[in-house]
Amino acid sequence: xxxxxxxxxxxxxxxxxxxxxxxxxxxxxxxxxxxxxxxxxxxxxxxxxxxxxxxxxxxxxxxxxxxxxxxxxxxxxxxxxxxxxxxxxxxxxxxxxxxxxxxxxxxxxxxxxxxxxxxxxxxxxxxxxxxxxxxxxxxxxxxxxxxxxxxxxxxxxxxxxxxxxxxxxxxxxxxxxxxxxxxxxxxxxxxxxxxxxxxxxxxxxxxxxxxxxxxxxxxxxxxxxxxxxxxxxxxxxxxxxxxxxxxxxxxxxxxxxxxxxxxxxxxxxxxxxxxxxxxxxxxxxxxxxxxxxxxxxxxxxxxxxxxxxxxxxxxxxxxxxxxxxxxxxxxxxxxxxxxxxxxxxxxxxxxxxxxxxx
Amino acid sequence: xxxxxxxxxxxxxxxxxxxxxxxxxxxxxxxxxxxxxxxxxxxxxxxxxxxxxxxxxxxxxxxxxxxxxxxxxxxxxxxxxxxxxxxxxxxxxxxxxxxxxxxxxxxxxxxxxxxxxxxxxxxxxxxxxxxxxxxxxxxxxxxxxxxxxxxxxxxxxxxxxxxxxxxxxxxxxxxxxxxxxxxxxxxxxxxxxxxxxxxxxxxxxxxxxxxxxxxxxxxxxxxxxxxxxxxxxxxxxxxxxxxxxxxxxxxxxxxxxxxxxxxxxxxxxxxxxxxxxxxxxxxxxxxxxxxxxxxxxxxxxxxxxxxxxxxxxxxxxxxxxxxxxxxxxxxxxxxxxxxxxxxxxxxxxxxxxxxxxx
Numbered sequence: 148x149x150x151x152x153x154x155x156x157x158x159x160x161x162x163x164x165x166x167x168x169x170x171x172x173x174x175x176x177x178x179x180x181x182x183x184x185x186x187x188x189x190x191x192x193x194x195x196x197x198x199x200x201x202x203x204x205x206x207x208x209x210x211x212x213x214x215x216x217x218x219x220x221x222x223x224x225x226x227x228x229x230x231x232x233x234x235x236x237x238x239x240x241x242x243x244x245x246x247x248x249x250x251x252x253x254x255x256x257x258x259x260x261x262x263x264x265x266x267x268x269x270x271x272x273x274x275x276x277x278x279x280x281x282x283x284x285x286x287x288x289x290x291x292x293x294x295x296x297x298x299x300x301x302x303x304x305x306x307x308x309x310x311x312x313x314x315x316x317x318x319x320x321x322x323x324x325x326x327x328x329x330x331x332x333x334x335x336x337x338x339x340x341x342x343x344x345x346x347x348x349x350x351x352x353x354x355x356x357x358x359x360x361x362x363x364x365x366x367x368x369x370x371x372x373x374x375x376x377x378x379x380x381x382x383x384x385x386x387x388x389x390x391x392x393x394x395x396x397x398x399x400x401x402x403x404x405x406x407x408x409x410x411x412x413x414x415x416x417x418x419x420x421x422x423x424x425x426x427x428x429x430x431x432x433x434x435x436x437x438x439x440x441x442x443x444x445x446x447x448x449x450x451x452x453x454x455x456x457x458x459x460x461x462x463x464x465x466x467x468x469x470x471x472x473x474x475x476x477x478x479x480x481x482x483x484x485x486x487x488x489x490x491x492x493x494x495x496x497x498x499x500x501x502x503x504x505x
Numbered sequence: 506x507x508x509x510x511x512x513x514x515x516x517x518x519x520x521x522x523x524x525x526x527x528x529x530x531x532x533x534x535x536x537x538x539x540x541x542x543x544x545x546x547x548x549x550x551x552x553x554x555x556x557x558x559x560x561x562x563x564x565x566x567x568x569x570x571x572x573x574x575x576x577x578x579x580x581x582x583x584x585x586x587x588x589x590x591x592x593x594x595x596x597x598x599x600x601x602x603x604x605x606x607x608x609x610x611x612x613x614x615x616x617x618x619x620x621x622x623x624x625x626x627x628x629x630x631x632x633x634x635x636x637x638x639x640x641x642x643x644x645x646x647x648x649x650x651x652x653x654x655x656x657x658x659x660x661x662x663x664x665x666x667x668x669x670x671x672x673x674x675x676x677x678x679x680x681x682x683x684x685x686x687x688x689x690x691x692x693x694x695x696x697x698x699x700x701x702x703x704x705x706x707x708x709x710x711x712x713x714x715x716x717x718x719x720x721x722x723x724x725x726x727x728x729x730x731x732x733x734x735x736x737x738x739x740x741x742x743x744x745x746x747x748x749x750x751x752x753x754x755x756x757x758x759x760x761x762x763x764x765x766x767x768x769x770x771x772x773x774x775x776x777x778x779x780x781x782x783x784x785x786x787x788x789x790x791x792x793x794x795x796x797x798x799x800x801x802x803x804x805x806x807x808x809x810x811x812x813x814x815x816x817x818x819x820x821x822x823x824x825x826x827x828x829x830x831x832x833x834x835x836x837x838x839x840x841x842x843x844x845x846x847x848x849x850x851x852x853x854x855x856x857x858x859x860x861x862x863x
Contacts, residue, residue: 239630240630241604242603242604242605242627242628242630243603243604243605243627244603245600245601245602245603245696246599246600246601247600247601247837247838251600256790261833263833264833264834264836264839265790266839267837267838267839269600269601269838270600272597272598272600282790284793285790286790286792338603338698340696340698340836340837340843340844341837341838341843344843349834432614432623432640432643432644434644435642475619475621475622476622476702476707476844478622478698479603479605479625479698480605480625480627480699481622481624481625485698485699485702485844486698486834486843486844486845487844487848490845
């Protein structure tokens with residue numbers, strides 16, 4: 148009787164909490180499977196950039212490049228459940244993000260030609276170690292999965308749990324072409340509701356294009372050391388520079404030419420696509436902010452014109468289009484897009500990208 | 506020199522952190538100003554329902570009715586900045602919500618005929634006391650404001666800070682009609698990015714209608730004690746019952762007739778509008794969940810038909826319309842809408858509401 152009660156309690160806990168498996172699960176180190184979204188194959192496994200190789204970059208820049216924004220593990224399995232255990236370096240700390248987006252996991256499954264949400268991994272809020280059942284019970288069958296990693300944390304360990312008698316295998320990168328998106332916190336994914344909702348990942352799923360997220364929260368300042376690194380990424384088909392939120396208007400004037408010319412030194416023809424600074428808070432209330440945004444866009448425009456006048460080709464500018472921002476509801480905090488705001492941005496960026504990268 | 510450095514540091518801290526005022530601010534207890542969104546005027550000031558009067562309701566139900574979901578303070582001021590200091594009862598604890606949405610503040614300003622975002626109050630993540638500059642520096646002028654309170658916390662104290670020589674005054678409720686929305690966590694606002702993005706508040710701003718948020722996270726189970734309370738709310742023009750996520754299919758069969766008839770005992774004519782359970786996760790992966798949702802909708806439909814056959818008029822059903830859910834991106838965690846998912850819901854609910862409540 149006591150035993151039955153105990154088993155019953157354990158079962159109820161398992162189904163309500165979702166964090167303990169009622170079945171026998173075998174865990175596989177995710178390092179065995181394809182990891183997409185990295186700018187370089189080298190460096191720390193879950194780091195976007197090899198920060199040891201590019202040691203001249205600012206300390207904060209290097210630290211943020213260890214965040215797993217835009218990275219995803221690609222695999223297929225016939226398991227009836229999918230669990231995860233993962234460790235982050237830092238405790239959740241962003242009041243404008245969900246813990247799921249900041250430090251959690253986001254699982255997509257291939258459904259016909261589309262990637263659709265299969266489940267999420269809820270992280271610990273107070274600690275760095277988490278465990279969650281991502282999906283299941285699933286109907287019988289083998290399926291392809293994309294597991295997006297935390298947007299704003301450094302992942303130190305990840306294991307994928309499946310039925311002990313199931314099979315799990317690596318898959319090739321399902322996306323084609325390689326588009327490097329260098330940017331600010333908005334690119335990194337603040338404030339998407341979960342990791343797969345960063346705009347780079349949404350555009351990848353929408354179009355099949357392979358976007359590399361090099362968003363640098365508050366630090367996409369177009370520094371020469373970062374330009375040097377960008378120019379050395381291999382096999383790039385296009386560069387998107389969506390960083391204008393971070394540098395000052397003066398830094399934009401000082402650094403744009405160097406960044407473009409450095410990229411042109413290794414990529415003579417690849418499209419380089421600037422994205423203008425989008426407005427954040429209502430202009431009626433923040434005339435000073437509005438003026439700064441205008442100065443940034445003007446300075447960028449001036450550099451852009453100079454570079455074109457110097458004969459640099461295949462330079463593009465995605466301009467702010469107010470008709471694509473039908474209301475003022477698209478931010479979480481007045482600055483960072485919520486998922487609605489990201490939809491507005493995607494409506495502006497995606498068509499241009501599809502046209503330029505065929 | 507030392508003094509200048511200190512002042513300079515304080516100033517920089519103030520503008521970068523946003524949490525300390527560089528000016529002289531006078532704080533006003535928000536209880537002095539109109540509070541909208543309460544079902545009853547009585548009870549704890551920041552409680553949606555008088556839980557002492559309706560003591561027969563379950564303990565958890567009473568606890569959740571102390572959350573400030575949908576409540577907002579309405580005032581006008583000519584201050585050049587707007588600050589807030591507030592205390593919540595609980596520490597942030599939801600991994601599928603932003604701390605801003607869960608425990609923070611959301612300030613809107615009247616811009617012509619529209620309410621637009623003016624700024625947010627970022628809460629402490631680890632504590633219960635918070636302080637933030639919501640907006641400013643603002644251009645000279647008197648403006649009308651709506652300050653939305655935390656969606657998932659119990660507010661125990663709130664002060665609004667303005668320039669010491671500025672004036673602040675209460676305003677009447679800017680919304681008309683009174684629509685009581687009884688529901689689940691989705692109604693309460695999980696997972697809106699900030700308090701003003703709960704769908705009830707978005708519909709209010711879009712239409713001018715006054716929606717009362719009686720969302721009860723996980724606990725909108727249509728209990729008779731809650732039906733009794735709903736029937737006693739005064740001056741209601743319509744009832745929306747968007748709770749179907751929470752009761753079991755059997756509870757829906759058992760409790761729907763009582764709830765409708767109880768409301769009809771005090772409101773013989775007001776529209777009663779059911780909202781079908783919307784699907785959450787991809788049906789390909791969760792056939793069991795899908796079956797449960799179907800049973801809930803079927804049981805609701807059966808009760809609905811019986812009540813109409815008994816001669817109860819002005820009963821309505823908002824049905825799930827798959828064409829309004831163009832993709833599977835509209836949740837934060839597979840269940841709770843993100844802001845994109847709330848946009849889909851609003852596209853379904855708002856037109857019906859506007860038609861029924863003129």
